[in-house]
Amino acid sequence: MKTPPERPKEPDGYDRRFLDFCRSFAGAAGIFAIVVGSITLLGWFFGIGIFLRTLPGMIVMKANAALAFVLLGISLRLVADDTLRTPLREVAGGCAALAGLLGLLTLFEHATGADLGIDQVLAVEAPGAVKTASPGRMAPNAALDFTLLGGSLLLLAFRRGHRIVSWMAAASMTVAFLALMGYAYASETFIGFGSLTHIAVQTAxxxxALSAGTLLCTRELGLMEPLSRRDAGSRMACRLLPAVILVPFLLALIRYELHRRNPDSDEFGVAVMVIICMAVLAAVVWRNAAALNRADTERSRNALGLARTTEILEKIFSTTHMKMAYLDPEFRFIRVNQAYADACGYPPEFFPGKNHFDLYPHPENEAIFSEVIGTGKPYTVFAKPFEFPDHPERGVTYWDWSLQVVRGESGQAQGLLFCLLDVTEQRRAELELRASEERFRTAVENSPVGLSIVQDGRIVFRNPEQRRLFGGLPEGFEFEKYPDIHPEDAEPFRELLRSIRAGERLSRLTSLRFYPYGKASEGADMRWTHAYVTPIGYSGRAAALVTMVDVTNTKEMEQAAHRQERLAILGQTAAGVAHEIRNPLQGVLINLSVMETLIEEAVVLDPEARDTIRRSLSAARSGSDKIENVIRRVMDFVRPKLVRFEAVEINTVVREAVELVAVSLRNRGIRLETALSEGLPPCNADTQLIEQLLLNLITNAAQATEQRDGVRRIEVATELDGDAIVIRVADSGPGVAEHHRKRIFDPFFTTRELGTGLGLSISRRIVKDHSGSIHVGASRFGGAEFTVRLPSLPQASGRDLVAPGGATPG
Incomplete structure (x- = not known):
């Protein structure tokens, strides 16, 4: 079923309070019918006699009639809501159709004498019921009303035929009212037809109530239209109708009761009825006359107020700086104010009768004017550009303007109020300011200097360079709570904060080191900056501009140059020392070999002395081997190997390195685990150097875990992070102290008594030769975790890809 059209909005000129009353009464009538029908059905289902009749010996409401009341009550309650959506309207229409069909079938039974078997489906009524021709069958006048009301509510459910509905509802109400008059005046003629079933009083x-509610649902679209208006006639009708209907009914009831009690007092009863009727009608007329007088007084007061308002509006129209023009629906000028005339360069009397778009052709604006006249919706636009055809020297001008339809009493558009404000100067200044801001924004966004604004202690703005320096700070972060300041620069940072809080300029250079947000524990990517503070205003309040110049690369180059110089000196010294030691050491090793041979060949030594000498020689050879190992590592550090690049599967290298040390670690009670991510891309690397790197890290981890009791554990893991392959070696040892992390990769720095301090330094050089990075942090096992990042090769790269030149010196 198609969606019914929306009910039209209530037009102007109608009494909103009366229309709201109609909606409320209709909804209440629907609920009343549902309650009456439900109570009667309960009486039939459970044999409760008091629910079936008002008094003993009275006519009972039939079960079919009770069902019809429930259905019509539901329908009326739903229809009374104008905002009801289509599915519920279909429910309302279905209920109304069922009730109307039930009434129509009962009328057919009464008219033809047939029994369709519908009378006692819900409940069985014994023969001989009061004023009942056929058990369970409702009265014909009740069936007629149900038929009329079912059809009426079916039409209302789909918003059709409001005028027909109002006549049908009025007819139904008349039938019900006649039945009530029959009960009031004891006239069976109005209660039923001959021997057919009579209507119960509660049914009538x-x-x-249902008929009145259905009639009020039509409101301004049916017979109720004359009562719905806001004029004096409708108000008078609303006051007179209750008296016209109820007073004669009540007076006739009083006369009937007097006559029933004293048949000889008929003349007296007539006189009393006439006197009361005259008094009531006179009171009603007096009341309405007073109401009309009040309305006239209010109308006169409103007219005076309107005249004053008109005078005020006229003064505003004539003196305001806003340009105003009043046009007819064909866009011909009726009147313009002086400001409009001055803006156009003509006197005010020049415009009346001329068409606006003959003077100022503009297809787009003409379409807007036509749409406003057609729809009646106001239109407003800001800073709309316009060029005067008769004043080209003005160039492009900008205007805020609005259109408002002026309607007459009939609701038709009588004219168009056109209001304009010249904002050309403001718009040009705004455009220039916007261009200036855009230039400034571009400069700030592309500045190599980090800029941030701190207001009320929070960072409210950062340019891209400052975001790079600080990393992913949350929005509105409190600057003084930044946790990753270098420990040695805590005091310069506090001085910076004092300048911000005091609103003072910190013009002298302040050197500040810090780590990106949340990365201080990793000890990597430290920033070294020169910072300044300048008080500024931001969004109308005091703030501080914090300027930071990143000098990290400069400082790193200075440190690298200094370190390279020291390493060069250290390397030369170490090479000389190693050379001086290695030559005598070779003689010692030769002599040890000779002595071992002589001991084995000697026959005069007793076994105990021979064992003692052997142990001494073995200890001497072990010490010599350690010295040789130190010399070899020093020489490896001083004269690094050539790096031979090739496409390498990192997981393969890790597995080979783990196999080399697995047995040894297992014998020492250390559990070695791997967590290798599959499908990693190849890496351009030297297999032997990467294996050496891994063995160094695993050996360091093993030595660290032996310093702790409990479970000794090492884990080697790999993963892909963006375009980098990450290798992690984590242990359950004591970890690396925070103050050692910056120096742990320096040559000859060690925290172990027998360590050389070269393993991690060589490891870092290997990583640097592979364009990677290495840093130390805390592991999830409580010990240290060394993280190596190596650049991966594109997936399409071949296995034979090498670095330019085939090999590079480390």
Whole structure:
């Protein structure tokens, strides 16, 4: 079923309070019918007699009638809501159709004498019920009302035929009211037809309520239209109708009761009825006359107020700086104010009768004007450009303007109020300011200097360079709570904060070192900056501009040059020392070999002395081997190997390195585990050097775990992070102290008594030769974790890809 059209909005000129009353009464009538029908059905289902009749000996409401009341009550309650959506409207239409069909079938039974078997489906009524021709069958006048109301609510559910509905509801209400009059005046003629079933009093009352609610649902679209208006006639009708309907009914009821009690007092009863009727009607007329007088007084007061308002508006129209023009629906000028005329360069009397778009052709604006006249919706636009055809020297001008339809009493558009404000100067200044801001923004966004604004202690702005320096700070971060300041620069940072809080300029150079947010524990990517503070205003309040110049590369180059110089000196010294030691050491080793041979050949030594000498010689050879190992490592450090690049599967190298040390670590009670990510891309690397790097890290981890009790554990893991392959070696040892992490890769720095301090230095050089990085942090096992990042090769790279030149010196 197609969606019914939306109910039109209530037009102007109608009494909103009366229309709201109609909605409320209709909804209440629907609920009343549902309650009456439900109570009667309960009486039939559970045999509760008091639910079936008002008094003993009275006519009972039939079960079918009770069901019809429930269905019509539901339908009326839903229809009374104008905002009801289509599915519920279909429910309302279905309920109304079922109730109307039930009434129509019952009328057919009464008219033809047939029994369709519908009378006692819900409940069985014994023969001989009061005023009942056929058990369970409702009265014909009740069936007629149900038929009329079912059809009426079916039409209302789909918003059709409001005028027909109002006549049908009025007819139904008349039938119900006649039945109530029959009960009031004891006239069976109005209660039923001959020997057919008569209507129960509660049925008549509920039908009257349903009929009235259905009639009020039509409101301004049916017979109720004359009562719905806001004018004096509608108000008078609303006051008179209750008296016209109820007063004669009540007076006739009083006369009937007097006549029933004293048949000889008929003349007296007529006189009393006439006197009361005159008094009531006179009171109603007096009340309405007073109401009309008040309305006239209010109208006169409103007219005076309107005249004053008109005078004020006229003064505003004539003196305001805003340009105003009043046009007819064809866009011909009716009147313009002086400001409009001055802006156009003509006197005000020049415009009346001329078409706006003949003077100022503009297809787009003409389409807007036509749409406003057609839809009645106001239109406003800001800073709309316009060029005067008769004043080209003005160039492009900018205007805020609005259109408002002026309607007459009939609701038709009578004219168009056109208001304009010249904002050309403001718009040009705004465009220039915007261009200036854009230039400034571009300069700030592309500045190599980090800029941030701190207001009320929080960072409210950072340019890209400052975001790079600080990393991923949360929005509105409190600057003084930045946790990753270098420990040695805590005091310069506090001085910086004092200048910000005091709103003072910190013009002298302040050197500040810090790590990106959250990375201080990793000890990597330290930033070294020169910082300044300048008080500024931001968003109308005091703030501080913090300027930071990144000098990290300069400092690193200085440190690298200094370190390279020291390493060169250290290397020369170490090479000389190694050379001086190695020559005598070779003689010692030769002599040890000779002595071992002589001991074995000697026959005069007793076994105990021979064993003692052997142990001494073995200890001497072990010490000589250690010295040789130190010399070899020093020479490796001084004269690095050539790096031979090739496409390498990192997981393969890791597995080979783990196999080399697995047995030894297992014998020492150390558990070695791997967590290798599959599908890693190849890496351009030297297999032997990467293996040496891994063996160094695993050996250091093993030595560290032996310093702790409990489970000794080492884990080697690999993963892909972006375009970098990450290798992690984590242990359960004591970890690396924070103050040692910056020096742990320096040559000859060690925390072990027998360490050489060269393993990690060589490891870092290997990583640097592979364009990677290495840093130390804390592991999840409580010990240290060394993280190596190596650049990966594209997936399409071949296995034979090498560095330019085939090999590079380390």
């Amino acid at each position: 009352l509920a039908l009257l």
